[in-house]
Amino acid sequence: MVCTGHRLHIIATTVVLLSSLHDVVASNSHLRGPLFSQEPPPLLEYSSASGTTLTCVAQGIPTPDIKWVDLHGKVVTYIPRLRELLTNGSLYIPPFPPEQFTSAIHSAVYRCEASNAMGSIVSRNVKLKPDMSSDYEISTGNSFVLRGNIAVLPCNVPTYSHNLLLIAWLREGVSEARSLIHSGGRYAITTAGALHIRDTSMEDSYIRYYCQTTHKLTGERKISPPSQVMVSEAEGNISPRIEQTTPTSKVKVGSSADLVCVSQASPPATYRWYKNRDGVLTEIRQGGILVRPMESILHFVRPQQTDAGRYVCVASNILGEDRRELELLVETPLRAFMQPLQQVVDVGSAAWFNCTIEGGRETPTVTWLKDSQVISGSSSTNNIFQHNIAALQIPSVTRSDRGMYQCLVTEQEDSAQATGQLMLGAVSPDLQQSFVEQTLNPGLPISLQCVVSGNPPPKISWFLDNTPLSPRSSSGYVIGSHVDPSSEMVISHLNVSSVGVHHGGVYTCIARNILGSVHHSASLNVYGPPTPRSAQNLTVVSGEDLYLRCPVSGHPISSTSWQRGSVLLPLSEKQQVFSNGTLYIKEVDGDSDKGQYSCVARNIQGQSASGYVFLNIMKPPVITPFSFLDNLQQGNRAHVSCSITSGDLPITIVWHKDGKPLPNDPDVQEQQMLFLSTLMFKKLSARHTGLYTCVVSNEASSSNYTAKLVVKVPPTWTVVPKDTVVLYQQSAVIDCQASGNPQPRIYWTRAREEAPNEFIPLDSDSRLLISANGSVVIRSADPLHEGFYSCNAENAIGKVLTKVVTLKVNVPAHFRMRSLNESGLAGQSITLACEADGDSPIRITWNYGDYLTGSQQQTIQSRRTQTGISSHLRLERLSRSHAKAYHCRATNDFGSDDMMIYLSVKEPPDPPEDLTVAELGSRWMRIDWVPSTGQVLHHLVQFRGSQDHWVNITVPGTSNTARLTGLKPSTEYSVRVIAVNDVGPGSASKILDASTMKEAPSEPPTNVLIDNVSYQSIAVHWKPPPVSSWNGDLVGYQIIYRDISNTDTITQTRVKTIQSKHKTDYVLNKLKYYTKYEITVRVFNQIGAGPASSPQFVNTLEGVPEDPPRGIRCNALSSQSLRIRWEPPLASRRNGIIQGYKTFYKSMRLNSKSDFQKTTNLETNLHSLNKYTNYR
Incomplete structure (x- = not known):
């Protein structure tokens, strides 16, 4: 039977064997919940052509399991060829073509979840951003600039791909191959990819520039079309006018950044940069290591939060100035830090987690998680957010509060998380698993088990009918206990390999630790006759209820009777015997209830057995x-x-x-x-x-x-801060820890640079962090960090503990620019400057190729500067052999750095070669040539005829062709080309002799004369045109003539060709009588005919009319007279002017004579004719 609802008061001592219990507890103290050692970034950009892998690594004991979930907490599954889960816990997105893009996979939000027996945590959100732009265009633009000013060539790339592209610039001169441009000297490439060219000259107009991009993920390269700088001369002086700026520049902390300010002016402007500090402009001087003014560019090497602010660019010359205000925004990535990382709290006590938030652009959203699940607002937790610190309070810790806690901090495009572990301290025992009542036959095995939680791990004791059981007893009991490593619960078992009747009774397991105890009881019934056990001696507490079990085993028991001495119980309401044989005594009293008790247990077969209990009652302390x-x-x-x-x-x-x-x-x-x-x-x-x-x-x-x-103790050092020396740009840690009660507050101060005895508070920023343990952590040491630091510990007990230390930053020798382009003129001298910064002493050496400098034509001078040393190499009488790369190395005790100066020597250019006639006309020709090596400003093309002077034509240096115009046809010319650079003209090329093509004569014959020699002939005379107009050899002449006497009809033009250049006259025959002709003469050669002479007009002589009068009519006027009428012949048949008509008439009679009559009219009258006679 199970006795519940009443307290057991059992006084006994027993030794319980916990199987290596203390060793197990010690090993459990090393259990650690999961903690990310590597988690994916908030934003992961990748190429669809290469895919990506999301890596997640967590540490813990035991080793955590990794799985991936989506934004809603759903576990991510394996999808063939789209999403794969690797054995190392990574999530793999294979390459995919754009048409297979699936937003739920390829641009989803994922989280990594790590879990072990101590709890689970999730990573910050990681947003995938695929780049599927397999083809994109890049372009540049030409720059128009006044000579001496700064030209800017942009490199235009798609916005969505800008972060994935590396930008470089190439240049290609007339006579030089395409080469990579290094920042330095006249060239600077901004972080946005624009090329700035300082001190522009006319020579820059002949250079082509190309923007080249390299995809960071795929390695694919693309190159833009060429762009040019159009340099022009200013018309007079011009005050500065700022034309290009970057009003606001956003950059992430630690990434390089540029503020751009470009002006146009004549003379060119001088640039100055200032930082606006609360309305006060502080000039940024040359020589800075992390902030470098470079004329049109203010360059930040690794901008920190302290660099953020407003800057002023001033461009000025003798005529005035122009200024612009620009702003640099430095974005610090979100970071979260949890304190404490691990804490042990007793059940019922309060627990706190503080989440310190750094970075970000706005007030973030903070979500608290326990074991990867969002903690909803309840009475069991309190959320507080103030001054970038989010706090989670658990006013009263319960067993269920054990686990992993996280603060998840999110902004629009960024997120971070921090993790802390809550482990339970002292927890009272709690029964998790127990045994039940059983009835068995003798000889069978039995195992009873109790599983109890609690901290410290409870000790478990076993009792049979209130009698303690020993694991080493001779009654056949095997008792053992152990702590389960995963659940940290104590498991205790009682085993009997072969039960006997004497093993029957009520078994109790009691679990105790420093906070209390818990127990469980249940009966084990073993078939058999009543069997007595040894007498029991019990000491109980006065005033509490008591339950006594008859120390007799056997089953079934039909009845049990109790006696005190010889008196049968119960005697009063204070005593009661239950049906299961248990004697109940209410509020036992030492005077009336102590003594010997006996019981008799019987079965239905009449078998019985007696048991004895000696009861001692005492008052508790x-x-x-x-x-x-x-x-x-x-x-x-x-x-x-x-x-x-x-x-x-x-x-x-x-x-x-x-x-x-x-x-x-x-x-x-x-x-x-x-x-x-x-x-x-x-x-x-x-x-x-x-x-x-x-x-x-x-x-x-x-x-x-x-x-x-509580003993209040003033602070004392546990870790005394020490003077620290660190290399430039390396991390440094100044440890400082103190103990005391209350725990001292650690804070740092720093001496002001201008007042070393005055210390000001030191706060964490993007480059300097004061960690939770009191150490100062400098991620990238800079000379600005040098100085005196004071670590202070106070807890309001005693004096403040203070220790002043120094931080020394050793700066290795280094160059601000690692490459530089220089040029000089042949025959002149040049000085190459190599300026290094760093701690003294700095040694500088020069060399080129395998040779150290040191010839008589070279001198080296060095001088100290405010930040390092400047070395100057002077080269005399420059020649082509000096054109090479000069290597300058600076070395000090802390490091070395190298700088390359690329020197080009400009000489008068070599003569162009291989002059050829590419195209030819009668009055022009196009000449090609192979240009000379070296930079050429322009080419001078000269040509002349046999008796002429040289005629000059200038073509750009980028061109290797020229078109000569204004030439004469069929004329031989001599041509040569001279290359000119900023040194001067070079030698002329070999002369090319070439003749222009022939052309039809350009002038008509002269002195054209015409004479009408007969009524059908005209004589034509002329003289040849000037020889200069022949445009080739003459072949002959052409006489063009046509009838123009009748303007109403169109007459055919006829051409008479004379195949002789020597014949200068000709007679045209078979012409029309008395006809007006228009006559011109032209000369022709093998190409064609030239222009005709001015028209001449002439009539042929009159001839006899070819036709008689027409329409003759005759009328009788009288018996002796007739009237004859007619029409004149056609005009075309008259062959001249008709002077008159003769009328011939004759009688029809025989032997009559004919007679005629003249008239100028178209009729005539014949008189004195014979009467009644026919005439013809």
């Missing part, structure tokens, strides 16, 4: 509450007394500190009397702080009372 004084400090004296006001003697008094027996301490003395114990502290110190428990025991019971002693 009662302790008077005690406490320590407040405000006890180190060095004070103190005492505390534990007094027992009641309880049966003898009494044992034992002191514990922090749950363990009081250790030996020369400054702590204990004095005991009969019912009083006093602890006396001669000289308090920090080690005396703790919980002091007075444990009082007698045979009946034990009780305890605890008081807390």
Whole structure:
């Protein structure tokens, strides 16, 4: 039977074998929850052509399991060829073509989850951003600039791909191959990819520039079309006008940045940069290491939060100035830090987690998680957010609060998380698993088990009918306990390999630790006759209820009777015998209830057995509450007394500190009397702080009372800060830790540079962090960090503990620019400057190729500068052999650096070669040539005829062709080309002789004369045109003539060709009579005919009319007269002017004579004719 609802008061001592329990507990103390050592970034850009891998690594004991979840917490699964889970815990996105893009996979938000037995955590969100632009265009633009000013060539790339592209610039001259441009000298490439060209000259107009991009993920390279700088001369002086700026530049902390300010002016402007510090402009000087003014560019090497602010660019010359205000925004990535990282808290006590937030652009959203689940607002937790610190309070810790806690900090495009672990401290035992009542036959095995949680791990004892069982007893019991490593629960078992009747009874497991106990009871019934067990001696507490079990085994038992002495029980309502044979005595009293009790157990077969219990009743000890004084400090004296006001003697008094027996301490003395114990502290110190428990025991019971002693101790160093030396740009840590009670607050101050004796508070920023343990961490040391630092510890007890240390930053020798382009003129001298910064002494060496400089044509001079050293190499009488790369090395005790100066020597250019006639006309020709090596400003093309002077034509240096115009046809010319650079003209090329093509004559014959020699002939005379107009050899002449006498009709033009250049006259025959002709003469050669001469007009002589009069009519006027009428012949048949008509008439009679009559009219009258006679 199970006895529940009542307290068991059992006084007994037993040794329980916990199987290596202490070893297990020690190993459990090394268990650690998961903690990310590598988690994916908030934003992961990748190329669809290469795919990507999300890596997540977590540490912990035992090793955490890794899985991936989406934004909603759903576990990510394997999808063939789209999303794969690797064995190392990474998430792999294979390459994919753009048409297979799936937003739920390729641009999703993922989180990594790590879990082990101590709890689980999730990473910050990682957003995938694929780049599927397999083809993109890049372009540049030409720059128009006044000579001497700064030209800017942009490199235009798609915005969505800008972060994935590396930008470089190439240049290509007329006579030089395409080469890479290095920042330095006249060239500078901004972080945005624009090319700035300083001190522009006309020579820059002949250079082509190309922007080249390299994809960071795929390595693909692209090159833009060429761009040019159009340099022009200013028309007079011009005051500065700023034309290009970057009003606002956003950059992430640690990434290089540029502010751009470009002006146009004549003379060219001088640039100055200032930082606006609360309305006061502070000039940024040359020579800075991290902030470098470079004329049109203010370059930040690794901008920090302190570099953010407003800057002013001023461009000025003799005519005035122009200025612009620009702003640099430095974005610090979100970071979160959890304090404490791990804490142990007793159940019922309060717990805090503080999440410190750094970086970000706005007030972030903070979400608290426990074991990867969002903690919703409830009475069990409190969320507080103030001054970038989010706090989570658990007012009263319960068992379920154990686990991993996270603060998840999110902004629009960034997120961060920090992790802390809460482990339970002292927890009272709690029964998790137990055994039930069983009935068995003898000979069978049995195993009873109790599983209990608690901290410290509870000790479990076993009892049979209130009698303690020993694991080494001779009754066949095997008892063992162990702690499960994963659950940290104590598992205890009681095993019997072969049960007998004597094993039957009520079994109880009791679990105890320093906070309390828990028990469980259940019956084990073994078939058999009633069998007595040994008599029991029980000591119980006076005034409490008692349940006595008859010490007789066997099953089934039909009845049980109890006696006290010889008196059958119960005697009163205070006593009661239950059906299961248990005797209940209410509120036992030492006078009336102590003594011997006997019981008789019977079965239905009439078998019986007797058992005996000897009951001793005692009063428990009662302790008077005690406490320590407040405000006890180190060095004070103190005492505390534990007094027992009641309880049966003898009494044992034992002191514990922090749950363990009081250790030996020369400054702590204990004095005991009969019912009083006093602890006396001669000289308090920090080690005396703790919980002091007075444990009082007698045979009946034990009780305890605890008081807390707090010894306030002034700060003392546990880690004394030391002077620190660090290399430039390396990390440095200045440790500082102090102990005391209360725990001292550590804070740092720093001496002002201008007032070394004045210290100001030191705060964390993007480059300097004051960690939670008090150490100063400098991520990238800079000379600005040098100085005196003071670590201070205070806790309001005693004086503030202070230690001043120095931080020295050793700066290795280094160059601000690692490459430089220089040029000089042949025959002149040049000085190459090599300026290095760093701690002295700095040594500079020069060399080129395998040779050190040091010839008679070279001199080296060095001088110290404010930040380092400047070395100058002077080269005399430059020649082509000086054109090479000069290597300058600077070395000091802390490092070395190299700089390359690329020197080009300009000479008069070599003559162009291979002049050829590419195209030819009668009055022009195009000449090509192979240009000379070296930079050429322009080419001078000269040509002349046989008797002429040289005619000059200038073509750009970028061109290797020229078109000569204004030439004469069929003329031989001599041509040569001279290359000119900024040194001067070079030698002329070899002369090319070439003749222009022939052309039709350009002038007509002269002195054209015409004479009408007959009525059908015209004589034509002329003289040849000037020889200069022949444009080739003459072949002959052409006479063009046509009838123009009748303007109403169109007459055909006729051409008479004379195949002789020597014949200068000709007679045109078979012409029309009395006809007006237009006649011109032209000369022709093999190409064609030239222009005709001015038209000449002439008539042929008159001839006899070709036709008679027409339409003759005759009318009789009288018997002797006739009237004859007619029409004149056609005009085209008259062949001249008709002077008159003759009318011939004759009688039809025989032998008559003819007669005629003249007239100028178109009729005539014939008179004196014969009457009635026919005439014809």
